[in-house]
Amino acid sequence: MSKIKLSKAINWDGKEHSELTLELEALTGADLVAAEREFGARNPGFVGVPSLQVGYQAGVAAKALKRPVEDVLRLSAKDFLRCVEAVGGFLNA
Numbered sequence: 001m002s003k004i005k006l007s008k009a010i011n012w013d014g015k016e017h018s019e020l021t022l023e024l025e026a027l028t029g030a031d032l033v034a035a036e037r038e039f040g041a042r043n044p045g046f047v048g049v050p051s052l053q054v055g056y057q058a059g060v061a062a063k064a065l066k067r068p069v070e071d072v073l074r075l076s077a078k079d080f081l082r083c084v085e086a087v088g089g090f091l092n093a
Contacts, residue, residue, distance in 0.1 A: 001025060002086040007078045012071060022064040022083065024090045035059035038069060051091045057084040060091070 002022040009018045039056040040046060050056040061083040062069040072083060 002090070004079065004082045004086060006075075008076045010075065010079075012067065020065060020079075020083065022061060022086055023066075024060075024064050024087065027060070027064055031063040032060065035063050052088075054080075054084045057087040057091070060087045 002024055004020045004022065006018055006020065009016050011017075035056060036050050036059075038059050039050050039053065043053075043055060046053075058072045058080070059069050062072045064087070065072065072080065075083065
């Protein structure tokens with residue numbers, strides 16, 4: 001589990017959050033495959049290693065947060081990078 005302290009609080013579903021908890025250890029292979037499929041749909045024709053792309057990592061973060069990827073993409077740049085860096089470290093561990 002990774003806790004990300006946000007530089008700017010966000011409001012999701014009427015509740016304000018000043019930190020996010022990425023439940024990375026709870027992810028399944030199905031979650032990763034779904035994130036890859038969704039990344040492919042957003043990036044048709046992509047050739048490369050998805051796990052190295054911040055767009056894919058954002059999808060994995062969304063799965064770990066149980067939120068739509070659009071919520072992750074709307075985070076401030078600083079907070080977005082904190083999330084995808086945590087995911088990148090998890091994927092490369």
